[in-house]
Amino acid sequence: MNSGVLDTLQRGVEEETYYLNMGPQHPSMHGVLRLLLHMRGEMVLECEPIIGYAHRAHEKMAENRSYIQFLPNTSRIDYLSGMIYNIAFCQAIEKMAGIDVPERAEVIRVIVCELNRIQSHLLWFGTFLLDIGGITPFLYCFDDREEILGILDRVSGSRLTYSYGRFGGVTADIDDVFISQTRSFLDRLRGRLPMYEGLVTKNVIFRDRCKGVGVITVDQARAYGVTGPVLRASGVAYDVRKAEPYGVYDRYDFEIPTRTSGDCLARYEVRVAEMEQSCRIIEQALDALPEGAIEPAKMVKKVKSAAGEYYFAVESARGHFGMYIVSDGTDVASRIKLRTPSFSVMSAAPDVLKGTMIADVIAIVGSVDVVLPEIDR
Amino acid sequence: MSYVGSILSGFWSLLNGLGITARHFGRKNVTLTYPHEKPELSGEFRSLISLIQLPELGTHDCVACLQCEKICPSYCIKIEGGKVEGMKRKRASKFEVDFALCSLCGLCIDVCPTDTLEYSKLYDEAGYEREWVFDLLDPFESLEEEFREKQREVDAKVAAEKAKKKAAALQAKAEAEAAAAQDSPTSGGEVQS
């Protein structure tokens, strides 16, 4: 072929761009996320996340059901932090209506919420490594996670979507078997974390794929309202449990792990360190478990509240989860807005994913730990 | 780190990982080989609700108050029932649960005033149709008839005794009035009962 044709072919190869649809059915898109990538070769020029495939109209359902009827919905918003969201809704309504909660119920809530957080981080750990290509740790994590699901199943009856909280307490009490099972699980997890350290954290392939990849700066995080482990990996020590303590979290002594580099490796290290901190909280809670009732004498069916706007925030496994409730004085909410952390993180995706390579897109989306049902509600 | 040094340390990290995996070879398998091994369900395991057979009644105690139907967020309970001839207590005649809609929230169990609902341990259900409606009163058909007969007898006896007592009280009152009228025939005041 003469050089003119070769030149044209060469230019065509260099300049041609194409659109690649990543998702919504994709093993690495956590949920049904669709990333429309405008690419040249392996480089992503632009990224547009398209969401809405898991929209189930929770906010509309909240306007058509009474407060207590909305309780099962709360577990399904983010099914991996189902207990945290369930208890958060109960706490929000208790604050709004002025319902008292017995102390034992508050401590039980802390224990099960922290177990839920560990379970969510374990699942993230396994699936993040699965996305990157390390298939082995996935099953080790799920084995640990089965212990937690068994413990929570024994006390609440469900493994993933619990309706364990009620306005004013919890449905079932914990017994000695629960306490001994939880303590032995904590010992087991602490024994397994060095194994994960050797298997994953020191692995050269893992480090090369994650170090320096997908840096999210503090300014970007603040601009998009990013919270949770992603923000803490960028250097800001913001955790709702310390900033606005709710329940009895102000009794317990725990740290907020932060890193400064803001890359995938930093986010990974923050979450692994958070698992250890959750173990600390559970231990302190079990050591100081008060006796008493776990729910009010009479079940609260109708919620009486003053008309107005209320806001309640908790730290879910993914960040700052806020519920904005507008009450008109009746038993049906006028508006419930769910401020979910993954929504803010995903809105930063076009900015963060610009100019990365497609393999890094997988690592970044995996390290950021989004759960699509939380974005779509 | 030097080029060779980084190759060696990388290689060592891979060997480390392989060693951890190899150590797991000798350990006990954690997989539950379902269906040959069935899992142990916890005591609180949530599945389709069912009516409890209360020992003192010999049957369930659903009085068709419709509290569970009203509170169900998924609108999956349909109850029909009401007053039964010859009995004081209301009874349910139809209690249908569409389990395909149930979200296992447990609000129906919490709100039942007679505490006659509980979770069943329905575990492996597979079928060829989408219909998943259960009538919870099915296991109670014969028990219900027995109960209603017994209850009618009890109610009739109680009603008869009440009627007797009322008659006795009226008679006593009439006698007391007559006695009072005899004692003071000129007093034009009211008769105290």
Add this chain to the structure above:
Amino acid sequence: MLPTAGLDLSGLTSSSVDSDYAVDGFHHRHTVESGRIVEIARAFCDGGYHLEMMTCEDRRADLEAMRLVYTFGRFDLVDRHLVFVDLVPEIPGAEAPSMTGVFPAADWYEREVYDMYGVRFSGHPDLKRILLPDDADFHALLKDFGRIEDAPEEESGERDEGQGA
């Protein structure tokens, strides 16, 4: 580095009151005219706050307005500001200026408000639907759409909710 606190809202709000955090979770409440949205966003940004949440309420029944709700907060201390912007709904829908130039977080929040309530934002880089289907001809969270009372009677084996007028 996060800017230090130094919030100056003078002259930008129609009303500002302090709120009891222990009761409702807010420290301050403000009402703002829709024309001042970008200026107040700039004031919060310069003062070290970030946009925590943005949503809308359909208050056409009692306030005869569509109410935009913004929440601003900080990472280093707890100081939550609630900002209301009441828009008089005109036909075909209410309109407000977009604050994406100040807070990129508002991008997706405003798209969701447009999707669910029909409120348009001028100056938004790409205002299109985000959660509902792209060809939907309804705005889902309006109070006169999809009430359970309007659902048709159940047919055997089928549920048909949310299809009301």
